[in-house]
Amino acid sequence: MTVEHAPQVSTYPTRADLGRAAATAAAEHLRKAIAANGRARIMLAAAPSQTATLAALAVEPDLDWSRVECFHMDEYVGLPPDAPQSFRNWLHRNFLDQVPQATFHPLAPESGPEPYAELMGDDPFDLVLFGLGVNGHLAFNDPPADFGESRAAKIVALDETSRRQQVDEGNFATMDDVPTHAVTVTIPRLLNAHALIGSVPGSVKRQAVHDTLTQPIGPDYPGTALRTHAAVHLFLDTESADTGSADSEV
16 A cells, blocks of 8 residues: 655745755755765755756755765666767756765666666665656656566657757757656655655646645656655755645745
């Protein structure tokens, strides 16, 4: 029987405000993990929705990045290693180059999903920073998503909505340029974490937020899997907020 939990939801006036608040919360989780275990392991999403959060996190004070291991959720299959659209390259530009002391474990799709699954291991992540796709996907687990997947990572075919989102966000010029497949970390592996923080700004994500918070938990709405975890915090702006479901903060 699935035990349902209500995510903590906070809404802020702007993306910048959202990012600062999410980064403050994320840094606190990382500091506690380092204090308790001598290190912290964080799983990162790579998308424009994460830009403000990662920028603020990179300048958080009193955070020993030399004790932080960074992983990422997904990577396109078939892009050249130096492609700017590569998620590992995006993370370097938008975050990792600002915290060079951190250890980064890039996902290499040419090697398949198994080596990355082995690298992640079975230990829970201390923190997962996630976004929601327009279709509610987590990482590249498009609907219908497999909530019971036994593998930690797998190759998936990207649905049209996910590929269109990449064009709409300016990552690719046309649909023909968007890869058709990716390696993604699976939903059960993402949820194997002590805490999850979601940064989900923008009006195009409003429906995904609404569905995540209100639809029955199931594969047609991948974000609903978050309601099976006891420590999820969604950070929204006024454009993405599901009216009536969020507690406003400033």
